[in-house]
Amino acid sequence: MPLRNAHPSVRAGGAGRTDEALPPPAERRSPRPVRGSRTERLAPYVLIAPTALIILALRLYPLLLGVNFSFTGDGERNGTAVGVDNYRELFGDPLFRTALGNVGLLVLLLPVAVAIPGLLATFIYLRVPGHRLYRSVYFFPAVLSPVIVGAIFNLLLAFDGPLNAALSRAGVSPVDWLGDPDVAMFAVVGVHVWATFGMALVVFLAGFATLDSALLDAARVDGASLLRVIWHVIIPRLTRTIQFVFVTTxxxxxxxxxxxxxxxxxxxxxxxxxxxxxxxxxQQGQMNRPALASAASTVLFVIMLVVGLLQITLLQRAGRDD
Amino acid sequence: MRRRSLWSAVLVAGLTVAGCGSATGSDQSSGGSTDKLVVWDWKSGEPSAASYIEKAKAGFAKKHPHVTVEFVAQPFDQYYTLLGAAIQSGKGPDVMLFNGGGQIRDRVDALVPLDEYLTEDKQRLAGWEAFTKDGKTYAGPVTLQGHPIYYNKALYEKAGLDPATPATTWDEFLADCGAIAKAGADCIALGNKEGAGIQFWLSALGSGILTAQEYDDWIAGKRDWTSPHVKQVFELWKQAGDQGLNNDGANSTAMFNDSFALFQSSKAAHVIGLMSDVGHWKDFNEFVTPDKLGVMGAPVVTAGTTPSLAYDGGIGYGVAKWTKEPKVAADLVRSLTSTEALTAFYADAGAIAADTTIDVSQGGPAAAAIVAGIKTGKPALHVALSSKTLDLMGRLSQQLLSGSTTVDEVVKQLAASDKAA
Incomplete structure (x- = not known):
């Protein structure tokens, strides 16, 4: 064990026997030169400097530039300060308000997006017939790129596509899945959930691996129904997993x-x-309004910041509970 | 304490640098060199453009044998985003391809006026207007882009109509549509998913709805959105939707290329297509043979109007401000618009080239009809609108089809948007 011998101090607190071989603490510290302590004090800063500088130069500085840019004008007013004009225009634009509203809708749909993989993982955990097959089938869409998924569902959900054909055979009038403004957002979110729930499912299955099966057996012996098992045993034991999936979803x-x-x-x-x-x-690519796009980016950044902070709080609280 | 002051100094310095004007910077330093020209476009990567690019390169090499030319084909859907970034940084290609109209006019700040270099080509080429802003020309036109109404003669025959005499008035057109519906096909293939259908509609039918005076005023920027004829454009759009002239689910049908596919597969009898790039006579010929493909004028809605072909300069090459020698770059633009190069582009890609001296007699009746319409043609109505107004018009047109808004409301909103632009 040459490594361990080379750094005896690491093991110092571990075993009493090794203490004898080491000089007392005071003696150990005294021969160290004053310069060395300063080096030691600076070392952490030097070590985090590359990361900090990269974040500063490539993240925070451009962020500041972007925020600053959002207070300048577009087109003829390029480069001149226009105050909060861009933000005023942004919030006056019904399209941007729709976009923000849709963010709210996504948040509202979040429980559904978490419940689906959770429920399916539960079935797999409870070994429904064919659970091995489903485990891989459910994960499969997660490896497809959004463009491919989108193209597939464009065909499936087309007005004269197979889904509507099936509906009409069942006597239901066709739905313009992607052409009806009341339906389209749900259709896209549905496809997104379909395409991504595999990842959350895997996380849930990992969570289930830590579940004490004795609890489930006990519940079964007590004659608990499936719903009660899920509500009283599975959900409480998987709180942390559920919170994690919430955040990542x-x-x-x-x-x-x-x-x-x-x-x-x-x-x-x-x-x-x-x-x-x-x-x-x-706005940036089609309308040639980079400054307005910057303002929208800043708003999105603030939203993400708030959401991110909330999530960190949530995760921390979950960690503390444990 | 010292550390804290250091940090505040860094922060203050950062903010000061950030605070100095825009992030775009005003330094338009050169990105090009004199012995190499970089061209950005979205065409040169296509096989059908290969011989065009080759001919243009050869023509340029004769004039400037020591200058190498590099073509960088960008994906079209990212093109203006990438170009925007290049323009913001003041560095980028020396020569770049543009769509005519708003796309180039919004960006003329980054371009060199080419009038002094291209005087010789002014007569030979058509479509300059789309690349002109405030009397200055910023690109040499390569193709013409316009909106002929194509029709399927085979479906006309099936519906018992005479394919040689398509409808010339709106009422006749509606009657023909009725016959076509009985024959089991849709009258119009419409793809309005991107909101582009209404643009084509406006431009293809406008000359039969607006009076000549209103048309010219519209192009000149004096647009009267309260005029009953302008309203009628949108009323007919709604009527076509309500009466089931269009294919089902037009709002979720992509124009590129699902609506064109409907026309090609003979599921719809008419489509407002393009002259160049895609969705044009040569594309359609793949399934609708040249003798079965017709081009008709806009049906007359307002008595006394003379329908004309709506077209503009389609795509054209411009020269960036930061290029070292604009003269050399302009020579490349001239080579890219030479008769020889454009003939190759017409023959291989089926584009209606900007060069009016090219012989198109081999292209079939549809191509011949389009080229014949160029002389009397007028700029397309939608090209005169800003991209912002076009975007709004796209969304409003979808609302008209779904019945969630009224024509009056549409015209009101468009007038406001057009005024602001």
Whole structure:
């Protein structure tokens, strides 16, 4: 064990026997030069400097530039300060308000997006017939890119597509899944959930692995129904897993819907499926309004900051409970 | 204490730098060099444009043998985003491809006026207007882009209509649509998912609805949104939707290329298509043979109007402000718009080239009809609108089809948006 011998101090507190081999603490500290203590004091700063500088130069500085840029004008007013004009325009734009409203809708739909993988993971854990097959089948969509998923569902959900054909055979009148403003957002979110729940399912299954099966057996012996088992045993024991899935699903919904929206609806119909990201992209790329897009980015950043802080609090609290 | 003051100094310095004007910077330093020209476009990567690019390169090499030209094909859906970033940084390609109209006019700050370099081409090429702002020309037109109404002669025959005499008035057109519906096909293939359907509608039918005076005023920027004829454009759009002239689910049908596919597969008898790039006569010929493909004028809605083909310069190459030698870059633009190069582009890609001297007699009746319409053609109505108004019009047109708004409300909102632009 040459390594361990080279750093005896690491093990110092561990075993009483090794204490004899070491000089007393005071003696150990005294021969160290004063310079060394300063080096030691500076060492952490030096060590985090690369990370800190990278964050500062490549994250925070551009962020400041972007925020600053959002207070300048577009087009003819390029480079001149315009105060909060961009923000006023932004909140006066019904399209941006729709986009913000859709963020709220996503938050409201979050429980559904978490419940689906949770429920399916429960079934797999309870070994319903064919659970091995389902485990891989459920995960499969998670490996597809949003563009491919979007293209597949564009075909399936087309007005003259197979889903509507099946509905009409069942005597239900066809639904314009991606052309009806009241339906389109739900259709896209549904597809997003379908495409991403595999990952959450895996996390749930990992959570189940830590579940004490004796508790389940005890509940069964007591004659508890499936619903009661889920409510009184599984959910309380998986609180941390559920919270974690909530946080990651939220992040996924707020940050990675762009590809699907782009392919499936292009923000339409009637602008009903706009999200802030898509709005930013349209303003910057199509409308040539980079400063307005900056303002929208700043608003999105603030929203994400608030959501992020809430999530950190949530996770910390969950950690403390444990 | 010292550390804290150091940090505040860093912060203050950062804020000061950030506070100095915009993040775009005013330094438009050169991105190009004199012995190499970089061209950005979204065409050069396509096989059908290969011989066009080759011919243009060869033509340029004769004039400037020591200058190398590099074509960088960008994906079209990212093109203006990438270009915007290049313009913001003041560095980028020397020569770049633009769509005519709003896309280039919004960005002329980054371009060199080309009038002095391109005087010789003014007569030979058409479509300059779309690349002009405030009397200055910023690009040499490569193709013409416009909105002919294509029709499927085979479906006309099936519906018992004479394919040689398509409807010339709106009432005749509605009657024909009735016959076509009985034959089991939709009258109009409409893709309005992107909201582009209404733009095509406005431009293709406008010349039969607006009077000549209203049309010219519209192009000149004097747009009277309260005029009954302007309203009628949107009323007919709604009527076509309400009466089931369009294919089902138009709001969720992509124009590119689902609506064109409907037309090609003979599920719909008419489509307002394009002249160049995609959705044009050569594309359609893949399934609708040249002898079955017709091009008709706009049905007359307002008595006394003379329908005309709506077209503008489609795409054209412009020269960036930061290029070292604008003259050399302009020569490249000239090579890219030479008769030889454009003939190759027409032949391979089916684009209606900006060069009016190209012989199109081999292209079939549809291509011939389009080219014949160029002389009397007028700029497309929607091209005169800002991209913001077009975006709004797209969303409002979807609302009209779904019945969630009224024509009056649409015209009111568009007037406000147009005024602000």
């Amino acid at each position: 939220m992040i996924g919904m707020l940050t990675s819907m762009f590809g699907l929206l782009y392919v499936m609806t292009s923000g339409g119909p009637e602008g009903s499926t706009y999200l802030p990201e898509y709005y930013i992209w349209i």
